[in-house]
Amino acid sequence: GQQVMQIPQYQHVQEGEDFTTYCNSSTTLSNIQWYKQRPGGHPVFLIQLVKSGEVKKQKRLTFQFGEAKKNSSLHITATQTTDVGTYFCAGSFGNEKLTFGTGTRLTIIP
């Protein structure tokens, strides 16, 4: 079936360091979404990418969609303790159903 792989599974960074998580699909995606889930919480929508090579920024967060629409990344600059949580990508393969990546759990070392 169609899968979305996400790496790394865990990432521990010192506060102030950068963080990146990557998503890959073997099949072309029609679009990709990113979500953040705080510990004990539920996923919260962050952003949607649709176009090949698209780059979007939200303050310290930068989201990219690959040229082939098979990969995506989320980069956080100068992490803060509020960035703690699990970041999920979720890809769509042409219908409304979302296939979630396995998530990257980010912990911040103060």
Add this chain to the structure above:
Amino acid sequence: KAGVTQTPRYLIKTRGQQVTLSCSPISGHRSVSWYQQTPGQGLQFLFEYFSETQRNKGNFPGRFSGRQFSNSRSEMNVSTLELGDSALYLCASSIYRTGYYEQYFGPGTRLTVT
């Protein structure tokens, strides 16, 4: 606007029993999706309903079923519970933006099967 609400928030059942979970979407949202979240399998799509019709279905056995009512509220049912059904069940309501659906998740129902 009120967010997505799910009831109950916590549930303990024994093997073989059945369970019904409820989800009330954000007012105006007509699409409701259900997900199962476990530490081992992550977030897995169960099914999606739109205007009382199942529009998409994940790869779960027939013990998992759902429905949507005319007011867009949705229920999911799991029959003959197994230990492996212990999970956080998340409901998400969606609104269509240009080219995609934006999902809003509820707090989830944590089901424990003993």
